Amino acid sequence: MLRDTFLQFIACLAIALGVGVAASPIVIMGRCLGSLPPGPVRLACDVDGNGIVDREDIQLIADGRGTTPSGPNDPRDFDHDGMITVLDNRACTLNCTYALCASLAASQP
Numbered sequence: 270m271l272r273d274t275f276l277q278f279i280a281c282l283a284i285a286l287g288v289g290v291a292a293s294p295i296v297i298m299g300r301c302l303g304s305l306p307p308g309p310v311r312l313a314c315d316v317d318g319n320g321i322v323d324r325e326d327i328q329l330i331a332d333g334r335g336t337t338p339s340g341p342n343d344p345r346d347f348d349h350d351g352m353i354t355v356l357d358n359r360a361c362t363l364n365c366t367y368a369l370c371a372s373l374a375a376s377q378p
Contacts, residue, residue: 312344313344313347313361314326314327314330314345314347314360316329316330316345319373321366321367321372322364322365322370323365323366323367323370323372324371325372326344326361327358327361327362327365327370330353330357330358330361331358333345333353334353334355334357335353335354336353337353338352338353345357345361348360
């Protein structure tokens, strides 16, 4: 058990440091949960894929309430419970990129 944990830690460290591995680590609260394939990664809640979470994303999530996600990586299903709900909407509202969920254009002077 300890040996397996140590080997998992080393594998996660190798991923994190990019040592011969073309992937990004998934580390939550200090635990390595695996890795993502190389390539662009969409932010949770970034429904329109513009790199920020703003009012437009929140509205798209609200529009999808009561439906099932389009797949396992649907950014509208924040909690991955298989339904788009008000809880996903709330969680994403708390994770907006800018204050008051402003869009990129509104946040620039």
